[in-house]
Amino acid sequence: MSNMIMKTPASIDELVMCLKQSDDNTYLLSGGTDLIIKLRNSKIYEGTLIDLTGIDDLKQIKYNAEYIKIGAAATFNQITSNTMLIKHAKCLVQASSQIGSTQIRNAATLGGNIANAFAGADAIPALIALDAMVTILKSDKTTYTKPIDEIIKGSRKNTLYKDEAIIEISIPIANDNCISAFAKLGSRSRVTISKLNIAATAQVKDGTIEAVKIVLGALGTKAFRALSVEKAIENKDISEALYTAFENELVKQVDEAIPNRSSLGYKREAIRGLAEDVYFDLFGSMVRKVKCHD
Amino acid sequence: MILDFNVNGRDYSIEADARARLIDVLREDLGLTGTKEGCGEGECGACTVIIDGLAVNSCLVMAHQTRGKRILTVESLKQDGELDSLQKSFINNGAVQCGYCTPGMLMSCKALLMRNPNPTEHEIREAIEGNLCRCTGYVKIINAVKEVVKESKAPSEEDHHE
Numbered sequence: 402m403s404n405m406i407m408k409t410p411a412s413i414d415e416l417v418m419c420l421k422q423s424d425d426n427t428y429l430l431s432g433g434t435d436l437i438i439k440l441r442n443s444k445i446y447e448g449t450l451i452d453l454t455g456i457d458d459l460k461q462i463k464y465n466a467e468y469i470k471i472g473a474a475a476t477f478n479q480i481t482s483n484t485m486l487i488k489h490a491k492c493l494v495q496a497s498s499q500i501g502s503t504q505i506r507n508a509a510t511l512g513g514n515i516a517n518a519f520a521g522a523d524a525i526p527a528l529i530a531l532d533a534m535v536t537i538l539k540s541d542k543t544t545y546t547k548p549i550d551e552i553i554k555g556s557r558k559n560t561l562y563k564d565e566a567i568i569e570i571s572i573p574i575a576n577d578n579c580i581s582a583f584a585k586l587g588s589r590s591r592v593t594i595s596k597l598n599i600a601a602t603a604q605v606k607d608g609t610i611e612a613v614k615i616v617l618g619a620l621g622t623k624a625f626r627a628l629s630v631e632k633a634i635e636n637k638d639i640s641e642a643l644y645t646a647f648e649n650e651l652v653k654q655v656d657e658a659i660p661n662r663s664s665l666g667y668k669r670e671a672i673r674g675l676a677e678d679v680y681f682d683l684f685g686s687m688v689r690k691v692k693c694h695d
Numbered sequence: 696m697i698l699d700f701n702v703n704g705r706d707y708s709i710e711a712d713a714r715a716r717l718i719d720v721l722r723e724d725l726g727l728t729g730t731k732e733g734c735g736e737g738e739c740g741a742c743t744v745i746i747d748g749l750a751v752n753s754c755l756v757m758a759h760q761t762r763g764k765r766i767l768t769v770e771s772l773k774q775d776g777e778l779d780s781l782q783k784s785f786i787n788n789g790a791v792q793c794g795y796c797t798p799g800m801l802m803s804c805k806a807l808l809m810r811n812p813n814p815t816e817h818e819i820r821e822a823i824e825g826n827l828c829r830c831t832g833y834v835k836i837i838n839a840v841k842e843v844v845k846e847s848k849a850p851s852e853e854d855h856h857e
Contacts, residue, residue, distance in 0.1 A: 402712050403712055403713065403714040405712070405713040405714040406696075406713055407696065407713035407757065407759045409759065409762065430757060430760070432755075433755050433756050433757055433760065434737055434752075434755045437716060437754075437755050437756070437757065438735075438736045438737075438755070440714070441735070446714065450713060450714075450757065452757070452759065452760055454760055455760075455762070478749075501737065501825065502737070502740065502824050502825020502826075503750055503803065503806075503821060503822055503824060503825055504737065504740060504743055504750050504751050504752045504755075504803070504825045505737055505752070505755075505825060507749040507750060507751050508751050508752070508755060508756060591821075591824045592738075592824050592825055
């Protein structure tokens with residue numbers, strides 16, 4: 402027998418009671434696909450587990466006129482089958498559908514993916530590109546909301562205190578001109594951890610890219626916006642020539658991000674493949690349209 | 696800590712350690728050793744069981760997270776001494792060699808067929824993407840599932856012709 406205790410709150414109020422007693426040996430358990438491995442590898446035999454998966458409110462995906470609100474304990478398979486997310490957050494759905502296997506996606510949760518803050522996480526770049534906001538519950542029952550980027554500190558590090566829990570992720574519903582895409586590269590095509598990933602959102606009007614966000618993941622300790630790449634294609638007309646500029650700027654971004662890493666040689670070439678995937682996923686139909694006009 | 700759950704149609708109320716995973720309780724406490732542990736980190740899928748209709752790695756879920764849930768293990772497939780059509784098809788198609796991946800492979804396929812009785816080959820491949828098999832090369836496993844789908848459709852098609 403271990404000296405571990407498991408608390409099983411069934412409501413937010415009960416979760417608050419659990420958080421009040423949190424200490425350094427308290428672990429929030431959601432899908433378990435990362436935490437259970439960590440508990441075993443680190444030979445952790447004592448402490449308190451707070452199971453978030455018994456709280457129905459945290460498993461819902463809801464929406465209003467402005468936001469899609471994903472409960473922290475919603476699984477990736479719930480995300481991939483949600484019609485609102487398919488329509489308004491395609492890059493998150495694409496990222497979620499490529500996480501682990503069917504079994505992992507049936508258990509792993511979006512809140513867990515954020516809290517785990519793995520540098521190669523797939524959902525995080527998509528959430529940054531979508532301007533997602535994260536709502537956190539404190540042990541005094543108040544909540545606060547922060548942009549996803551401010552929650553992630555670095556590899557496996559988040560800004561949460563021990564008596565706090567992620568409860569909701571809100572994605573603003575953009576207008577119909579907003580499109581998004583996600584692409585990843587791992588050591589195999591499926592059931593693979595990203596060696597490099599990219600998420601992008603763009604607003605397009607009459608063949609011109611009016612606004613764009615490009616986020617790179619698994620390149621350094623945390624996912625980040627590639628501002629120089631965004632600048633290279635913003636307010637430009639969609640074309641194949643613009644694709645070349647996009648690709649070259651991404652290579653430069655890789656050079657700048659990991660100048661001393663042994664993986665640089667591989668990643669500066671690999672990014673070209675992801676550049677192509679994401680650019681033509683976003684703008685492919687419009688590139689062809691432009692060509693027809695010529 | 697008491698765990699109340701239903702495994703293979705039977706209600707259990709057992710004492711389980713807070714740190715025990717579902718696979719530990721299934722194998723050690725309930726003696727259901729059909730479920731295998733391979734990698735212990737969600738890569739191989741040998742430990743796959745069905746929880747409330749969904750295929751899940753039993754090595755990556757804490758036993759107490761399954762409180763109040765319905766779990767199916769490979770032992771549930773055989774009914775009244777007769778193997779499930781999926782098991783028979785695995786045998787007929789040579790989809791079993793060393794057998795270690797088989798319980799997990801069967802439960803991933805079963806979960807698919809419970810939700811989608813008429814899957815495409817792509818859907819079958821996706822359902823077993825989290826199950827590693829180093830013997831058969833997957834083709835025979837996929838053929839076994841396809842055969843079950845085909846046979847389950849056959850009677851209704853005959854009815855239609857009549």
